[in-house]
Amino acid sequence: MLDLKYIKNHSDEIQKNLINRNVKLDWNDFIKTDKQRIELQKKIDALKAEQHKANEEIVKLNKNDKQEKIGQMRAISGEIKNLEEEFKSINDKFIYSLEQIPNITHPDAPIGSSDKDNKEIEVVGKIPKQNFSYLDHVALGKKLDILDFEAGTKITGNKFYFLKREGALLELALINYAINTLVKKGFIPIITPDMATKEILKASGFNPRDDSDQIYNINNTSLSLIATAEITIGGYHASETLSDKKLPIKYVGLSHCFRKEAGTYGQESKGLYRVHQFTKIEMYIICLPENSDKLHQELLETEKELFTGLEIPFRVVDVCTGDLGGPAYRKYDLEAWMPMKKNYGEVTSTSNCTDFQARRLNIRFVDKQGKKQFVHTLNGTAIAVSRALIAILENNQQKDGSVIIPKVLRPYMNNLEAIHSRK
Numbered sequence: 001m002l003d004l005k006y007i008k009n010h011s012d013e014i015q016k017n018l019i020n021r022n023v024k025l026d027w028n029d030f031i032k033t034d035k036q037r038i039e040l041q042k043k044i045d046a047l048k049a050e051q052h053k054a055n056e057e058i059v060k061l062n063k064n065d066k067q068e069k070i071g072q073m074r075a076i077s078g079e080i081k082n083l084e085e086e087f088k089s090i091n092d093k094f095i096y097s098l099e100q101i102p103n104i105t106h107p108d109a110p111i112g113s114s115d116k117d118n119k120e121i122e123v124v125g126k127i128p129k130q131n132f133s134y135l136d137h138v139a140l141g142k143k144l145d146i147l148d149f150e151a152g153t154k155i156t157g158n159k160f161y162f163l164k165r166e167g168a169l170l171e172l173a174l175i176n177y178a179i180n181t182l183v184k185k186g187f188i189p190i191i192t193p194d195m196a197t198k199e200i201l202k203a204s205g206f207n208p209r210d211d212s213d214q215i216y217n218i219n220n221t222s223l224s225l226i227a228t229a230e231i232t233i234g235g236y237h238a239s240e241t242l243s244d245k246k247l248p249i250k251y252v253g254l255s256h257c258f259r260k261e262a263g264t265y266g267q268e269s270k271g272l273y274r275v276h277q278f279t280k281i282e283m284y285i286i287c288l289p290e291n292s293d294k295l296h297q298e299l300l301e302t303e304k305e306l307f308t309g310l311e312i313p314f315r316v317v318d319v320c321t322g323d324l325g326g327p328a329y330r331k332y333d334l335e336a337w338m339p340m341k342k343n344y345g346e347v348t349s350t351s352n353c354t355d356f357q358a359r360r361l362n363i364r365f366v367d368k369q370g371k372k373q374f375v376h377t378l379n380g381t382a383i384a385v386s387r388a389l390i391a392i393l394e395n396n397q398q399k400d401g402s403v404i405i406p407k408v409l410r411p412y413m414n415n416l417e418a419i420h421s422r423k
Contacts, residue, residue, distance in 0.1 A: 001099060001356065001359055001360050002014075002101055002104065002359070003359065004098070007101065008034075011027075014101065015027055017104055017321075018101070020111050020321040020322070021102050021321050021322060021324060022322040023100060023102055023326075025097060025100050026097075030094070030098075033090060033094045033097065036090050037087060037090045037091045037094050040083055040086060040087040040090060041087060044080060044084060044087060047076055047079060047080050047083070050076060051080070054072065054073050054076070055073075058070070099202070102324070102325075102326040102327075102328075103326065103328060103356040104354075105321055105324065105330070106329050106330035108318075108330070109318065109319070109320065109321055109324070109330050109331075110318055110319075110320040110321070111320060111321050111322075112320030112322050112323070113320075113322040114322055114323060115319075115320070115323045117322065117323070118318065118320050118333065119317060119318040119320070120315055120316070120317050121318050121332075122315060123313075123314075124308060124313065124314050124315070124316075125308070125311070125312065125314060127337050128337075128339070128395055130339065131399075132399040134339050134394065135340075135397065135401075136271065136340040137340070137389065137390045137393040137394050138272075140397055140401075140403065141167060141393065143401060143421050143422075144165075144167075144401075144420070144422065145164070145165060145422045146165050146166050146167030146168075146170075146419065147161060147162070147164075147167050147272075149161045156276075157276075159274070159275045159276045160275065160276055160277060161272070161275065163389075166405075166416065166419040167389070169412075169416075170389060170392065170405070170413070171279060171385050173409040173412035173413050174281075174383050174385050174388055174409065175254060175279065175383070175385070176412045177306075177383075177408055177409055177412060178252070178281040178382040178383040179252055179254065179281060179382075181302075181305070181306060181309075181382075182250075182252040182281075182283065182302070182382060186250055187250045187251060187252040187283065188249070188250060188251050188252070189251075189253075189254070190229075190233065190253045190254070191253070191254045191255070192229045192232035192236075192254070193226075193232055194225060194256045195218065195223045195224065195225055196224060196226050196231050196232050196235055197222050197224075198217075198223075198224060199222070200231060200232070200234070200235035200238065200361075201226075201231055202360070203235070203238065203357065203360035203361045204230060204231045204234050204235070204327070204357055204360075204361070205327035205357060206227060206231060214227065214259045214260040214261060215227060215259075216259075225258035226255060226258065227257055227259050228255075228257055228280060228282055228379075229254070229255040229257075229282040229284070230253075230282055230284055232253070232255065233253045233282070234284065234361055234363075234377060237286060237361070238362060238363065239361070239362045239363075240362075240363055240364075241364045241366060241372060242286070243366070244288060244365045244366060244367065244368075247287050247288050247291075247375065248285050248286060248291060248295060249286045249287075250283070250284075250285050251282075251283070251284045252283055252382060253281070253282045253283075253284060254279070254281055254282075255279075255282070256278070256279055257278055257279070258276060258277050259274075259276060260276065261274040261276060272386040272387065273345060273387060273390060275386055278384060278385055279385040279386075280381060280384045280385065281381075281382040281383045281385075282379060282380070282382065283299055283302065283379065283381070283382050284378070284379050284380075285299070285377065285378040286358075286363065286375050286376075286377055287376050287377075287378070288365065288375070289354070289355065289374075289376045291376075292352050292354060292376035292378060293352065295352075295378055296350065296352040299350040299378060300316065300334075302382070303334050303348045303350060303381065304316065306348075306382060306383065307334060307336065307347070307348070307391075309406070309408045310388070310391070310392065310406045310408060310409070311406055312336050312337070312388075312395055312406075313336065313337040313395065314335060314336045314337065314344070315334075316332055316333070316334055316335075317332065317335060319349070324351075325351065326356075327351070327356045327357050328352065328353055329351070329352045329354045329356070331349055331351040331352075333346050333348070333349045334348040335347065336390075336395075337391070337395060338390055338391060338394055339394045339395060340394055345387065345390070345391075346387070347384060347391060348380065348381035348382070348384065349380070349381055350378070350379065350381070352378050353376070353377045353378060354376050354377075355375065356377075357377045358374040358375045359374050361377075363377070392405075400420075400421075401420075402418045402419060402420045402421065404418050405417055405418060405419065
């Protein structure tokens, strides 16, 4: 979340940012609620001070005066209880509104209302020429006997799937390719839990009790299935004060990710593009505030390097204000060419969250003046396996129905060069 003092001192900027981000918040009601809770807290504090003073005086009183004073204290206690209940209701409303306020936005981020307003800044690779009838990745996966949605539906339900044979090997190869590349760059490999408490999710900017965030909750517990390892890696350092000499800390995390993916997405909902469970390799950096912009560019360059190595055509877009997630100060998406969509589709994203997550997670460092400050956090997708598989299968299919395996993945697949049809 943003610092409340900053919000109050930059009211015009925050209100403009709410408009640019398409966030609907009744600003006047937010300010009114804040004043109400402050006034209530003052009344409670005054009554508690009176109560404390009475406690000190009562020992000096005679029996009759004591009884009178005790009666007065009971009345004060009842008034405090009523005010505290009123304060809780008002404060809960205020906190909910406060949590809706997104991070401030980088001044160079394009202003727009949806992903249609994202700004293309780079195109890499050539779109393959289609001189034969292409199959989509679902039909290819079935023909090659490496992807089975029917079995997934039978066992688990719609939007689940099995990977087998070379399909399973491709996932493992993508995992190893990404992690090995990042370990060479100084990233610490980490395998995280697939669940986190609602407190950690909320601190990371994901609301586990809001259906719009697509989070699966575990009944009768405070746990939710994670939508990304960003949540668990950030939580790893919650409530810690880190040495500035140890920053930046760079992680490459492996986890399963779970998303409801409720809603209508048309063609985008087909196959692996939107599924309920997938494997993702996530980059996460904790750094000094002055280094976050530079490290954000490094994450973007790493994503580009990974997909250039896979020889997949892609473009990079600067994400507009209306398409930014709440914690992001600035975000870039990498979109791979997907032949059957006849368009680009998002495969990775990287965000600079400044101190927005760190403030709720309470991750700090001690600056050169000895003062505790909040760190900055950044995240970036190295490989989201399900979408990477779409790009590989559809871009690398051949006229005979086979699929060429990218050269960088072959060492992880017993030097197999292609997947051939079994039908």
